[in-house]
Amino acid sequence: MTGTDEYEHANVNEHAERADGDAYTDDDEYDETPTIPARTAFRRFWPLTKGLRGWLVAVWVCTVLSALAETEAILLFSDLTDHALRQGSLSAFWDPAVKWLGIAVVGAIVAYAGNSLAAWITERFVMRLREHVFDHVQQLPPHFFQRHRQGDLLSRLTGDVEAIETMVVSGLVGAASAAFSALFYAAAAFWLRWDLAAATFVLAPLFWLAARRFSGSIKDVSREGRVADGAITSVVEESLGNIVLTQAYDRRDAERRRLHEEANAWFRASVRSTRLNEAYEQLVQVIETVCVLAVIGIGAWEISTGRMTLGQLLAFAAFLGYLYPPVRGLAQLGLTVNAATAGAERLIEILDVRPAVGDPVRSPDTPLGRPDGAVEVRDLSFRYPGTDKPALAGLSFSVRPGELVIITGPSGAGKSTVSKMLLRFYDPDSGTVLLDGTPIRDFPLARLREYVTLLPQETLLLHDTVRANIACGRPGASDRAIVEAARAADAHDFVMKLPDGYDTEVDPNSARLSGGQLQRLAIARAILRDAPVLVLDEPTTGLDAMAARRVVRPLRRLMTGRTTIMITHDLNLAPDADRILVVDQGRIVETGRHEELLARGGAYARLHRSQNNALMDTGELRLPLFTEPAATAPAGGPVGYAGAEAYPGWAPQSQSHAHATPHAFEYTGDPADAGAHQLPHQLPRHLPGRFPDGRALFRDELHEGVQDGFQGTYQDGFHEGFHDGTHPYGHGG
Numbered sequence: 089m090t091g092t093d094e095y096e097h098a099n100v101n102e103h104a105e106r107a108d109g110d111a112y113t114d115d116d117e118y119d120e121t122p123t124i125p126a127r128t129a130f131r132r133f134w135p136l137t138k139g140l141r142g143w144l145v146a147v148w149v150c151t152v153l154s155a156l157a158e159t160e161a162i163l164l165f166s167d168l169t170d171h172a173l174r175q176g177s178l179s180a181f182w183d184p185a186v187k188w189l190g191i192a193v194v195g196a197i198v199a200y201a202g203n204s205l206a207a208w209i210t211e212r213f214v215m216r217l218r219e220h221v222f223d224h225v226q227q228l229p230p231h232f233f234q235r236h237r238q239g240d241l242l243s244r245l246t247g248d249v250e251a252i253e254t255m256v257v258s259g260l261v262g263a264a265s266a267a268f269s270a271l272f273y274a275a276a277a278f279w280l281r282w283d284l285a286a287a288t289f290v291l292a293p294l295f296w297l298a299a300r301r302f303s304g305s306i307k308d309v310s311r312e313g314r315v316a317d318g319a320i321t322s323v324v325e326e327s328l329g330n331i332v333l334t335q336a337y338d339r340r341d342a343e344r345r346r347l348h349e350e351a352n353a354w355f356r357a358s359v360r361s362t363r364l365n366e367a368y369e370q371l372v373q374v375i376e377t378v379c380v381l382a383v384i385g386i387g388a389w390e391i392s393t394g395r396m397t398l399g400q401l402l403a404f405a406a407f408l409g410y411l412y413p414p415v416r417g418l419a420q421l422g423l424t425v426n427a428a429t430a431g432a433e434r435l436i437e438i439l440d441v442r443p444a445v446g447d448p449v450r451s452p453d454t455p456l457g458r459p460d461g462a463v464e465v466r467d468l469s470f471r472y473p474g475t476d477k478p479a480l481a482g483l484s485f486s487v488r489p490g491e492l493v494i495i496t497g498p499s500g501a502g503k504s505t506v507s508k509m510l511l512r513f514y515d516p517d518s519g520t521v522l523l524d525g526t527p528i529r530d531f532p533l534a535r536l537r538e539y540v541t542l543l544p545q546e547t548l549l550l551h552d553t554v555r556a557n558i559a560c561g562r563p564g565a566s567d568r569a570i571v572e573a574a575r576a577a578d579a580h581d582f583v584m585k586l587p588d589g590y591d592t593e594v595d596p597n598s599a600r601l602s603g604g605q606l607q608r609l610a611i612a613r614a615i616l617r618d619a620p621v622l623v624l625d626e627p628t629t630g631l632d633a634m635a636a637r638r639v640v641r642p643l644r645r646l647m648t649g650r651t652t653i654m655i656t657h658d659l660n661l662a663p664d665a666d667r668i669l670v671v672d673q674g675r676i677v678e679t680g681r682h683e684e685l686l687a688r689g690g691a692y693a694r695l696h697r698s699q700n701n702a703l704m705d706t707g708e709l710r711l712p713l714f715t716e717p718a719a720t721a722p723a724g725g726p727v728g729y730a731g732a733e734a735y736p737g738w739a740p741q742s743q744s745h746a747h748a749t750p751h752a753f754e755y756t757g758d759p760a761d762a763g764a765h766q767l768p769h770q771l772p773r774h775l776p777g778r779f780p781d782g783r784a785l786f787r788d789e790l791h792e793g794v795q796d797g798f799q800g801t802y803q804d805g806f807h808e809g810f811h812d813g814t815h816p817y818g819h820g821g
């Protein structure tokens with residue numbers, strides 16, 4: 089029994105088993121957390137105790153032994169009173185005293201072992217539960233996070249998780265020990281004087297009535313407390329995240345008021361909760377006093393008639409003294425469990441939100457290898473959960489391997505939704521996305537996202553070193569590969585200027601890096617990932633003209649040789665695209681090349697005009713992405729790159745229908761000496777090569793002027809490298 093075993097199979101997501109198969113969505117229920125009975129909540133989390141249950145039994149055994157030891161000690165006390173104390177005999181003292189001491193020592197050891205074990209089980213359970221909920225939350229669709237306050241989610245993952253522990257583990261252990269103790273003390277009391285014990289137990293239901301009276305209110309107030317706790321965390325989190333707005337607009341008072349309001353709710357719930365618990369405690373004290381007085385009264389009468397000794401009465405009173413705490417504990421436990429149910433409800437609410445997508449149920453008939461990158465979107469329609477308006481309505485397009493397709497259109501047209509479909513953040517309501525002819529639903533999610541890389545609008549950073557931030561593109565990448573990727577992304581120079589170079593810690597709010605630098609780190613990460621399909625969501629948005637200019641070259645290196653779908657408002661890159669799709673209201677309204685669309689004078693021409701009036705000149709962005717064939721290529725061969733086969737070992741790979749030019753050159757010679765063959769320098773720049781092992785080679789021109797290349801300083805040349813950051817044969821140039 090290791091504690092971690094088996095539990096992975098525990099099914100806490102009970103909704104998966106629901107007979108009616110209802111898919112919970114979080115649309116309507118999140119506003120008001122559903123009320124769940126304690127028993128249902130307990131059953132829901134019980135599976136997480138798998139592998140810990142043996143230890144729970146061990147704790148119970150310790151509890152039983154410890155209760156037995158206490159019982160025996162009380163009986164010895166009665167013996168001492170009647171024989172040693174009343175008769176004043178020292179010789180009658182030693183025997184029971186030694187026994188008592190022995191029992192006390194054994195009892196202490198057992199109690200220590202039991203309590204330590206209980207703490208271990210408790211913390212293990214909390215850890216599992218937190219990981220389980222965290223894991224689940226990480227699979228939830230993007231709109232879940234847009235709609236829910238992060239602070240509240242944090243509070244659910246911390247406070248509510250701990251609350252559930254008091255219900256499942258501590259609750260169970262507490263209930264068992266209280267029940268065993270109560271049973272032993274009651275049995276001992278009956279054994280001493282059954283009639284006296286029976287008279288006392290007549291009053292026991294009073295405890296139960298008192299607990300019942302309070303439990304509902306305590307659950308309500310706990311729920312209010314948990315909600316207020318989430319709200320406080322949210323306000324603090326949001327306020328700190330918006331500190332610039334707060335300071336720039338002097339919103340300190342407004343933020344303080346917001347915190348005060350939430351803190352007030354917490355304050356009221358907290359005070360009410362303490363008052364209720366205290367009232368319950370005091371009521372129970374009074375009930376106990378009534379019981380004790382009843383025993384002393386009956387006892388006095390019994391002693392006066394000679395039917396009872398003083399030692400027996402004292403032992404009896406001691407049993408009652410021991411008996412009440414567990415009885416009270418049992419009733420109190422009901423209250424604690426009820427309070428914990430409020431936390432459980434909040435976690436179950438999250439656990440019931442289903443991930444929008446999952447891995448394919450059965451593996452495809454043919455194994456899915458690395459695709460070439462042909463993307464086909466067929467008749468895609470999609471509505472975000474909880475909305476009436478479709479975000480996509482019958483959208484279709486296809487992209488051949490290596491092509492660049494730009495998706496543009498007005499705000500809210502559905503462009504980013506297309507990127508979410510390509511990465512399968514959501515499945516469409518109808519239609520399909522195919523990658524190399526295979527529906528993307530048939531790819532395991534992890535595999536799909538390895539083949540289709542997203543460069544999102546906002547640059548996402550881990551709170552870690554620069555090295556780790558690049559390496560997360562391909563976990564396990566060598567340092568050399570990381571540095572090469574950073575070089576290809578034009579990030580190496582600025583990284584080296586950071587205080588600790590690649591070991592400099594950065595974080596999402598780091599002021600250390602500019603927007604353009606962050607974007608270049610993201611490009612390095614994507615280069616390292618080396619996926620055949622790239623989805624770029626507004627890669628230059630938010631950057632000023634200079635910064636945008638600096639990311640163009642690394643972006644080109646990234647895009648070369650990959651299928652690229654670029655979502656952008658920025659039409660400066662449009663002349664380079666093999667095809668432009670203009671999207672509006674979830675449909676494609678125009679498609680064609682830049683010049684054709686401009687000549688047509690339709691939606692695209694209007695968009696282009698409005699942008700040109702609005703945008704600053706971004707100069708270099710207008711450079712064509714793929715330069716025209718080099719004049720030096722020998723003539724007389726296939727269309728576009730005539731005579732390319734004249735270069736030993738290399739042949740043109742595929743051709744764009746738009747340009748009738750190859751997208752790449754493929755090494756067709758002996759794989760054994762692939763590394764020894766450079767792409768012939770006469771071949772046009774920007775065209776990638778591919779080696780038989782599938783690794784793509786990029787080639788591009790260097791900056792004008794002097795720049796650090798792979799192995800030295802270059803001037804007006806070009807260099808080559810593998811997209812995975814390794815370098816085949818030194819450098820070109």
Ligand SMILES: Nc1ncnc2c1ncn2[C@@H]1O[C@H](COP(=O)(O)OP(=O)(O)OP(=O)(O)O)[C@@H](O)[C@H]1O
Binds near residue numbers: 230475498
């Ligand atoms: N999480 C969401 N929940 C509900 N509706 C959404 C959600 N995200 C987007 N939408 C809606 O879907 C439609 C398409 O949104 P999308 O983000 O794809 O547009 P876009 O073309 O990328 O816009 P922009 O250029 O402003 O980024 C819009 O009407 C938008 O309001």
